[in-house]
Amino acid sequence: MGTKLNETSNLDLIELSGKWVYQSPSRGVSLEVNEQTYEVKEGIYNTSNDLDYMSVENVAASEISMVFQETQGFQDIVTDGSLPNDFPDAQLKGVEATFESMSRKYDITNVSGNLLGGGLANMDSAVYFSEFLF
Secondary structure, eight states, rough: OOSSSOOOOHHHHHHHTTGGGGGOOTTTTTTETTTTTEEEEHHHHEEOOOOEEEEEETTTEEEEEEEEEEOOOOHHHHHHHHSSSSSOOHHHHHHHHOOOHHHSSSEEEEESSSTTHHHHHHHHHHHHHHOOOO
């Protein structure tokens, strides 16, 4: 990351997952992040299973990122505790289905989040981007 002109940087992903996703921006809203423009493609917030996220496009690079929110409720705490084992709870299974659904709509190039969102992003990375991990 960060090698092509206008490519989505780690710094941008940190700001998107640490600030912008919590403002619950609507579809079509433009976000200015470190001199890059991102357009919100999808925003799913305040869900019953706390699987809140947004998908954004780096307009200059045509890259799509999926950005997850962090730990917010008791179910998230249960999910946090299940991350290091082989028995994912319903929320982890839900993120897999959500990522697969978004992948059918968009060519997702990045996933990000912090706390629980980071764990969900890491899970997606390990499952869907394993050929890029070393």
